Amino acid sequence: MTLVDGDPTGERRRFYDAMQRAVVFQQRGETDVEQALRELNAATVASIPGARYAGITLVDERVQVTSVGATHDFARTLDDLQGALGEGPCLSAAWENHTMLIDDLAAEQRWPSYCREVTRRTPVRSVLSVQLDTPAAGIAALNFQAESAGSFDEDSAELARVFAAHTTLVWNSLHRERQFQTALGSRDLIGQAKGMLMERFAIDAVAAFDALRHLSQDMNVKLVDV
Numbered sequence: 001m002t003l004v005d006g007d008p009t010g011e012r013r014r015f016y017d018a019m020q021r022a023v024v025f026q027q028r029g030e031t032d033v034e035q036a037l038r039e040l041n042a043a044t045v046a047s048i049p050g051a052r053y054a055g056i057t058l059v060d061e062r063v064q065v066t067s068v069g070a071t072h073d074f075a076r077t078l079d080d081l082q083g084a085l086g087e088g089p090c091l092s093a094a095w096e097n098h099t100m101l102i103d104d105l106a107a108e109q110r111w112p113s114y115c116r117e118v119t120r121r122t123p124v125r126s127v128l129s130v131q132l133d134t135p136a137a138g139i140a141a142l143n144f145q146a147e148s149a150g151s152f153d154e155d156s157a158e159l160a161r162v163f164a165a166h167t168t169l170v171w172n173s174l175h176r177e178r179q180f181q182t183a184l185g186s187r188d189l190i191g192q193a194k195g196m197l198m199e200r201f202a203i204d205a206v207a208a209f210d211a212l213r214h215l216s217q218d219m220n221v222k223l224v225d226v
Contacts, residue, residue, distance in 0.1 A: 033171070037069030040170055041142075044163045045071055050126065050151035051144040056167070057082065057090035057129070060138040065091070074122045074145060081117050088114040093129035094141040099157050102127040104149035126151035130164040132171065142167050 037056060045054035055075030056068040065083030067076040082088035088111050089100040102108050105115045105125050118124055124145045132140040142164045146152070 034069060037167070037171065038071065040167060041069045042071050044142075044167070045144060048128070048144050048159055048163070049153070049156045050146050050148075051128070051156070052147060052151075053124075053145040055079065055143055056132065056140055057088075057094060057143060058138050058140045059091065059094055068140075074124050075143065077122055078118060078124065078127070078143070078145065081114055081121075085111075085113045085117065087111045089127050090129045090141045090143045093131050093143075094139045097131050099131075099161060100127070100129040100141075101152055101157060103152075106149070123147045125149045128152045128156060128160055130157075130160045132164055133168045140171075 041054040041056070045051045048054075053070075053072040053075045055070035055072075055078075057079050058066045058068050060066065065079055067079035070076045070079070078088070079090065082091050089102055092111075093100040102110075102115075103126060105119050105127065108115045124147060126146040126149055128144040129141045130143075132142055142160065144152070144156070144160060
């Protein structure tokens with residue numbers, strides 16, 4: 001593998017740069033998932049032999065496909081086509097829990113509708129997809145694309161799996177941080193509402209919270225929405 005065999009083209013340096021970037025996202029409490037993953041993917045794609053573009057395919061609980069952190073419009077186009085057609089290597093990688101590699105979309109026999117539309121609308125010919133373990137976000141895959149056929153080999157796939165593991169850590173960390181910030185915001189809103197009730201009706205904090213809780217139950221809405 002180039003990463004460990006003398007590193008003549010700088011993949012090792014870019015690899016560690018990307019990993020350091022992942023650590024920075026976690027340390028700074030980043031909550032903008034789209035921006036953070038786009039930055040991480042941009043660093044990652046430079047370290048995958050043969051890759052030109054990168055992005056993440058996300059399938060939510062409603063089986064809707066979304067493109068996350070794409071480094072180019074081509075990556076988003078491929079995800080849009082998978083969502084519209086219900087087939088593609090990124091979906092297969094996300095659902096079937098393994099690495100998917102297409103050497104040449106023009107000759108690929110799997111996913112015929114997807115391959116036909118991709119080759120018609122974009123110059124992309126090679127695709128490499130690896131599943132991400134993101135239970136909090138949905139089913140997902142990290143994807144790399146290139147315009148030349150045969151752009152990816154087993155070294156590319158091995159590195160992609162390493163980066164997928166680190167991307168998973170970053171994504172889950174971002175999700176936890178966003179949940180934490182949301183919880184803090186909800187607590188502040190509830191505290192403000194309690195204060196208003198206490199002042200207006202001359203009641204204590206317990207009575208104010210009980211009033212909000214009963215309203216939440218009666219209206220069948222979340223407490224923070226009340």
